[in-house]
Amino acid sequence: MEDNNQASSPASPTEGKPIRCRAAIARKAGEPLVIEEITVAPPMPREVRIRVICSSLCHSDITFRNLQDFPAIFPRILGHEATG
Numbered sequence: 001m002e003d004n005n006q007a008s009s010p011a012s013p014t015e016g017k018p019i020r021c022r023a024a025i026a027r028k029a030g031e032p033l034v035i036e037e038i039t040v041a042p043p044m045p046r047e048v049r050i051r052v053i054c055s056s057l058c059h060s061d062i063t064f065r066n067l068q069d070f071p072a073i074f075p076r077i078l079g080h081e082a083t084g
Contacts, residue, residue, distance in 0.1 A: 016042050019049075023077045024057065026065045033065070033078065055079040 019040050024033045043049045061078040 014049075018042060024055075024079050026074060026076045026078055028074050029072060030066050038077075052082040055082040057081075 020037055021040055022035055023038045025036055025038075026033055040049070057079055058081050061080070064072060064076070065078060
């Protein structure tokens, strides 16, 4: 029996290319988030890129942003809960 499984849609025109998107960025602990356009590199081996329609900030995002005495790395892109 032949395997006739084929992709249901053609490859994205951005496949293998960097893309531009908007991100909520925490520059420093406790400061307001800024929305900026950023460049995202193509996926590395064993990674995938998905189109995200909407993302939200949850309690852990807000807690992380507000930490003053924590060795956090800034700037940081927040919003790990997404739908798309």
